[in-house]
Amino acid sequence: MTGIATHWRLIPQRYNLVGTRCSNCGNKFFPPRDICPDCRRAGNIEEFRFSGDGRVYSYTVIHTPPEGFEFQKPYVLGIIELAEGPRLLSQIVDCKPGDVEIGSRVEKVFRKVIADGREGIIRYGYKFKLKDH
Amino acid sequence: MTSRVAVIGAGITEFGELWDESFRSLITEAGTEAINDSGIEGEKIDALYVGSMSPGLFSGQEHVSSLVADHSGLKCIPATRVEAACSSGALALREAYLSIKSGEMDYVVVGGVEKMTDIASNSAAVTLMGAGDQEWEAFKGATFPGLYALMARRHMYEYGTTLEQISQVSVKNHDNAVLNPKAQFRFRVTLEDVMNSTPVADPLRLLHCSPITDGAAAVVLASGEKARKVCDNPVWINASSCSTDTIALHDRECVSRTDAATRAAREAYRRAGIKPQDVDFAEVHDCFAIAEIMAIESLGFCQLGEGGRFTEKDETSINGSIPVNTSGGLKGKGHPVGATGIAQVVEAVTQLRGEAGKRQVENAKIGLTHNVGGSGGTCVVHILSNE
Numbered sequence: 096m097t098g099i100a101t102h103w104r105l106i107p108q109r110y111n112l113v114g115t116r117c118s119n120c121g122n123k124f125f126p127p128r129d130i131c132p133d134c135r136r137a138g139n140i141e142e143f144r145f146s147g148d149g150r151v152y153s154y155t156v157i158h159t160p161p162e163g164f165e166f167q168k169p170y171v172l173g174i175i176e177l178a179e180g181p182r183l184l185s186q187i188v189d190c191k192p193g194d195v196e197i198g199s200r201v202e203k204v205f206r207k208v209i210a211d212g213r214e215g216i217i218r219y220g221y222k223f224k225l226k227d228h
Numbered sequence: 229m230t231s232r233v234a235v236i237g238a239g240i241t242e243f244g245e246l247w248d249e250s251f252r253s254l255i256t257e258a259g260t261e262a263i264n265d266s267g268i269e270g271e272k273i274d275a276l277y278v279g280s281m282s283p284g285l286f287s288g289q290e291h292v293s294s295l296v297a298d299h300s301g302l303k304c305i306p307a308t309r310v311e312a313a314c315s316s317g318a319l320a321l322r323e324a325y326l327s328i329k330s331g332e333m334d335y336v337v338v339g340g341v342e343k344m345t346d347i348a349s350n351s352a353a354v355t356l357m358g359a360g361d362q363e364w365e366a367f368k369g370a371t372f373p374g375l376y377a378l379m380a381r382r383h384m385y386e387y388g389t390t391l392e393q394i395s396q397v398s399v400k401n402h403d404n405a406v407l408n409p410k411a412q413f414r415f416r417v418t419l420e421d422v423m424n425s426t427p428v429a430d431p432l433r434l435l436h437c438s439p440i441t442d443g444a445a446a447v448v449l450a451s452g453e454k455a456r457k458v459c460d461n462p463v464w465i466n467a468s469s470c471s472t473d474t475i476a477l478h479d480r481e482c483v484s485r486t487d488a489a490t491r492a493a494r495e496a497y498r499r500a501g502i503k504p505q506d507v508d509f510a511e512v513h514d515c516f517a518i519a520e521i522m523a524i525e526s527l528g529f530c531q532l533g534e535g536g537r538f539t540e541k542d543e544t545s546i547n548g549s550i551p552v553n554t555s556g557g558l559k560g561k562g563h564p565v566g567a568t569g570i571a572q573v574v575e576a577v578t579q580l581r582g583e584a585g586k587r588q589v590e591n592a593k594i595g596l597t598h599n600v601g602g603s604g605g606t607c608v609v610h611i612l613s614n615e
Contacts, residue, residue, distance in 0.1 A: 155378050161369065184477070
């Protein structure tokens with residue numbers, strides 16, 4: 096895992112879905128972007144907080160996890176299309192893998208993501224759960 | 229500016245879990261074979277390019293441009309390492325090609341290498357995830373099989389592609405690998421073997437995934453004028469193209485397509501003045517079985533969404549209408565990530581010289597290579613010809 100500062104500076108985004116929008120064209124970005132790819136230097140980027148509602152665009156069940164995620168397997172990983180448009184990657188929790196479908200409605204929850212060993216920092220962030228479950 | 233660029237020599241190591249071989253022994257073996265094959269003296273070589281994804285994390289070694297020049301005995305020549313994840317090899321080839329095209333260089337050697345088995349396989353998986361977005365994919369517990377599984381699921385949903393069709397890619401590529409003495413997996417697998425192998429990331433299973441591999445490959449390039457003088461059977465690079473896309477999969481317009489490949493292919497066909505149906509065979513980036521299905525769609529060998537059915541009809545087998553991955557592909561031959569893009573070109577050269585033995589494509593005149601970095605953030609396409 097990366098250093099403590101990496102996580103610390105991403106806390107607003109990872110805890111509260113604070114992304115960005117371009118006030119020039121209206122495009123919204125999560126994960127956030129510092130430059131609007133359509134307007135570039137003519138764009139004007141400002142903070143934008145997403146509602147946390149969305150739908151499942153695609154999903155998988157991870158049976159062979161990376162280092163640090165072993166104890167969570169199997170877990171559902173999905174691409175979520177947020178109600179405001181952008182897509183992000185997240186675990187989908189509080190359900191059985193078979194409950195998730197493309198199109199399922201989901202909402203953001205706040206969860207522990209990974210711990211750096213027994214005495215390292217615990218990193219928190221968003222995950223999603225099924226809304227109609 | 230030089231008008232054409234040719235491959236005048238090619239070399240490749242055995243691919244596999246090669247405990248006796250190191251990063252430097254692999255690349256020097258491939259490079260020496262390529263230079264021997266070209267017939268030119270090492271003193272003539274103007275520059276060296278090497279593609280390698282992550283020697284720093286796989287072996288603790290950076291600055292491999294100097295290391296490769298040093299240990300290959302190519303004293304003092306300019307050397308450049310190129311990195312674009314699993315497309316490092318083809319991108320290094322492209323830089324070498326452009327250096328000759330510019331008129332600055334006459335002879336350039338370009339290699340690709342990865343030594344992946346000096347660390348544990350779960351550490352290798354984390355290293356490979358460096359090809360994705362660390363902050364927004366890896367942090368969430370994503371793996372590369374997981375990202376390709378998200379593409380597979382969407383492809384199945386949008387086009388009705390079946391797991392049997394996806395699995396057929398692995399069956400075919402293992403069949404081809406049996407005919408390649410350098411391949412890591414020289415054995416056949418059945419559709420049942422693939423469908424019943426260990427689940428990795430639904431719907432993908434172990435036998436849908438390319439392996440962790442040690443290996444290296446190298447080619448010697450020459451300007452057209454020099455190539456005609458020193459080589460009886462030059463293989464011409466008729467086009468080299470590259471396109472990029474978002475680093476994170478979720479940021480793509482659509483995850484059931486590989487748009488960087490579509491753009492790179494369109495540009496390569498335009499530059500070579502050919503159409504997809506003119507291609508006699510292709511080496512494509514089947515890091516996961518679904519990737520080959522999306523590749524043949526992006527390359528225009530079949531319609532978008534038809535890749536699964538096209539594969540099921542055996543159109544991509546050695547005797548099919550467009551043989552794909554005669555080498556065994558990444559699945560059967562193995563996938564030492566930085567070496568793969570060059571290894572694909574070595575297979576194309578072998579085919580275009582008519583030296584592919586039992587896996588020879590009859591009357592092969594035009595070959596295409598398709599090398600992808602990460603989940604599709606980079607795609608490099610080369611078109612080669614023996615005419």
